[in-house]
Amino acid sequence: MKYAAIHADATDELMRWHRAAEHSAWRNLSEVRQLFPDADQYKSLLIFNIRRNYYRLIVKVDYRARLLMVKEFLTHDEYMRGEWKKWAL
Numbered sequence: 116m117k118y119a120a121i122h123a124d125a126t127d128e129l130m131r132w133h134r135a136a137e138h139s140a141w142r143n144l145s146e147v148r149q150l151f152p153d154a155d156q157y158k159s160l161l162i163f164n165i166r167r168n169y170y171r172l173i174v175k176v177d178y179r180a181r182l183l184m185v186k187e188f189l190t191h192d193e194y195m196r197g198e199w200k201k202w203a204l
Contacts, residue, residue, distance in 0.1 A: 118172075118188040124190070128165045129188075132172060134164075140181050160184035173199045 118129055130170040132151070141147045144156045155162045156176075161183075171194040175184040186202045193199075 119169075122170065122188065125165050125170055129172070132165070133165060136174075136183055141176070142178050157200065160203045171199075173202065175202055190198070194199075 119123070122129075124184045127157070130165055135150050139146075139150070140183055144154065147154045147156075147161060150171075151163055158178070159175055161174045161176050163174065164170075164176075165172055166187075171189045172185065173187045173189065175186050176182070189199060
């Protein structure tokens with residue numbers, strides 16, 4: 116995962132997320148929260164807190180097709196600007 120190489124302080128959590136997402140077939144937010152209790156959803160986007168809210172992993176989800184697409188990895192300040200909402204449907 117490219118973000119792990121850039122943000123060494125988040126590598127462990129990003130790799131944990133990647134392994135979990137790779138082996139899951141989530142059908143809804145409730146199932147996502149079984150592994151990631153603080154995950155949130157905004158329209159078609161899942162938001163994962165990494166390093167306790169210091170970073171946010173923004174992932175586009177299509178539950179029916181069982182697809183996940185990582186859109187961005189943001190600091191808290193970048194996340195608060197709200198530009199990531201452009202990927203939501």
